[in-house]
Amino acid sequence: MRDAGTVQAQPAGGLLADFSDGPFRCDLDGQCRVHLDRPMPFLVLNRHAGQGSSLARRIAIISPANFTWPASDAGDAHAPGSIADIIEQERPQFGAFLLISLYDLPRDHGLDDESPELEAFRFCLSASADDAAQAAVRRLEAALGQVCIDLRRPEIEFVSQAYAEPGVEALLAHRPGVSHISVGLPQNYRIPGEEGIYPQVFHELEITVFDALLQCVAAFSEHATGEQVAHYRSFGRSAFIEAAVNADRALGQISRSFDFLLGVSPINTVQAFERFRADGCRKAPVFRYRPLPVSPEDQKRRLYAIDIRAAEDPVLETLFREKQLELDRQLMMLQCRNTSDFRLASLMLYGGVEPQLLDHARQILVRYDGSRGPSGTPSAWVDCHVVRRAAEKLVQDYVALLPGFEADIQLREDIAPGLMVSGQSLLISTATRMRRDRMDALLQHEVSVHLLTCVNGNAQGLTIFGTGLAGYEGIQEGLGVFAEYAVGGMTPARMRLLAARVVAVDAMLGDADFVETFRLLHEQYGFSERGAFNIVARVFRSGGLTKDAIYLRGLKQVFDFIAAGNDLDPFWFGKIAERHVPVVNELLSRGMLSPPGVLPAFLSRPEAMRNIERVRTAPSWLQLI
Known part of the structure; x- marks a missing residue:
């Protein structure tokens, strides 16, 4: 499989494509332009009117093999000969070749801006008489028939008089074995009576029609x-153009310019607990936070200055837009720290607590009532220094498997007890104290999931696989907790903690205050004062963060994913959400992703293999835990 590269525009010169150095892109005489991602059995054509929004031109440009030119004497004079050269070069490799002509259907000039009617939602199709073209156009008809935009489905019309650009019809007549399909595209994305467009309609048409064209080519x-x-999507592009790399790099720079979780987490949790206990646990603590290292307003301006549409790939454009929106919401939350708006913004980013999740959390808390608290001799407990040495040993094990595996392990006084990962840094609170038999499970969570997916993601062609695709955190935390389960480290106390976080988030969203939520966990569910405080402090940080509900939700999501017969392989390419699994598979098939540099070592443990098999056969995920 060839590595995904980047392609830049080449100067005008000889037309025949040379793929030895990757994709071919060239500006030709007559303002003609060709882009050939790799040898392909098809070429998408568009003769356009110039600047302005055109669905036909846009879909042609994002196609992996396309030739576009302006409706001018110079363009019409040069285009047919150049297209013929491409056909002569490409056809011998495939034995058959398909030309696809895209054009915009005329507008309805009887409509104006006060009309209740919209432009017609209609496609016009025609195809050459050969069997291959007829099979392709039938698939295209079926795919376009599934398109639904604003609750409207299209009318699809076959026309006997095929559309062909000037000179193309004569070109086809002298080349038997070359098939031809023409597609007239609707302009229902235009505002009636105006030059303006409905951007969302245009975007949805761009993605769905392009998808239908790939099915046609297949x-x-x-x-x-x-x-x-x-x-069929294996016919999409296999390389990132320079504009896509630039957009990805700009998103990555903004994402790395601030650490969201550090920005919303208190720096005085340990001291705040001592004060809270001294006050008889009756007065909400006062938390202090780090000054923000960036201006959210300035970062938002940079964020929306990124030209995402220049990526010329609907899949990448969708990933970039999702990430853009997620970063916008994170920056909004930083703007709203310690205000009532923070909680509302948190709901937009992480969601709330659904009834079934709350019911599962309560079942866990009832099953494990906390009557048997942590016990053991002092030697059964370890401090931050022991955890650090064990983390360094685990990282070195990964370095032996992948020399490029890098991680910075830090002891920090300004975070709450426990461990957290920021990028490729493992942060260990100096207040951390845990049972020795829990240490391996937590390190598998932090290092073998969070750090590993960051390292693997950073090695991909797109940096957002390392910083995280939008919405990745739920399944990522679920994978982390699943790692604990797989290595046999899922204790009743740990399950109680995850369940209590859900209950605390639900209480917070139900307008319970800090002290009321603390009492709920301490008095009703039997958590220690320190344990209840640490849970509630996480939930109430910065004004109310609903993130902590995603751990239990994510664990169930992972169990359900495995129980459905799926493998976890796609999740090791980087930090992705479950909805991105088809995207990973598609980009991999197109050669735009590389296999993960290293897999979690715990997956090869016999105990983990047995536990994964239990997940596949268990009647209920709750029975497993």
Whole structure:
């Protein structure tokens, strides 16, 4: 599988593409432009009117093999010969070749800005008479028939008089074995009577119609070659253009310019607990926070200055827009620290507590009532220094497997007791004290999931796989807790902690204050004063953070994913959400992702293999824990 690279525009010169150095992109005479990602059995054509929004031009540009030119004498004079050169070069490799002409259907000039009607939602299709073209156009018709935009489905019309750009019809007449399909595209994304457009409609059309075209190409290839295509999206681009790399790099710079969790977490949790206990646990603590290292307002301006559409790939554009929105919400929360708006913004980012999740949390707290608290001799407990040495040993084990595996392990006085990962740094609170038999499980959570996916993600062509695709945190924390389960470190106390976080988030969202939520955990569910305080402090930080509900939700999500017969392999490519698994598979099939540099070592443990098999066969995830 070839590595994904980047492609920059090449100067005008000889037309025949040389793929030895990756994709070919060239500006030609007559303002013609060609982009060939790699040898392909098709070429998308568009003769455009110039600047302005055009669905036909946009879909042509994002296609992996395209040729576009302006509707001008110079363009029309140069285009046919250049297209012929491409056909002569590409056809011998595939035995058949498909030209796809895209054009915009005319607007309805009887509509104006006061009309209750919209532009027609209609596609016009035509195809050459050969069997391969007919098979392709039938697949295209079926795919377009599934498109639904603003609750509207399209009308699809076949026309006997095929559309062809000037000179293309004559070109086809002299080249038997070259198929042709023309697609007239609707302009229902335009505001009636105006030049303006409905951006969301345009965006949805761009993605869905392009997807339909790839299905069409797959059908053509299957019929022409007699071989099954593994996935129609494998005909998408295999390399990132320079604009996509620039957009990804800009998103990554903004993401790394601030540490969101450190920004919303108190720096005086230990001292605040001592004061809280001295006050008889009757007065809400006062937390202090780090000054922000960035201006959220300035970062938002930078965020929305990124030209995401220049990526020329619907899949990448979707990933970038999702990340853009997530960063916007994080910056909004930083702006709202310690205000009532913070809680509302948190709901937008992490969601609340659904009834089933709350019911599961309460079942766990009832089952494990806390009557048997942590025990053991002093030697059964370890401090931050022991944890650090064990973390360094685990990291070195990964370095032996992958020399590029790097991690910075720090002891920090300004974080609450426990461990946390920030980028490729493992932060260990100096107040950390844990049972020795829990240390391996927590290190697998932090190092073998959070650090490992960051290292693997940073090695991909897109940096957002290292910083995290939008919405990744739920499944990421679920994988971390699952790692604890897999190595046999899921204790009743740990399950009680995760369940208590859900109950505390629900109480906070129900307008219980800090002290009321503390009493709920301490008096009703039997948590120690320190344990209840630490849970509630996490939930009430900065004004109310709902993030802590994602641990138990994420664990169930992972169990359900495995129980459905799926493998966890896609999650080790980087930090992704479950909805991104098809995206990972597609980008991998297109050669735009590399296999993970290293896999979690715990997966090869016999105990972990047995526990994963138990997940596949258990009637209920709650029975497993």
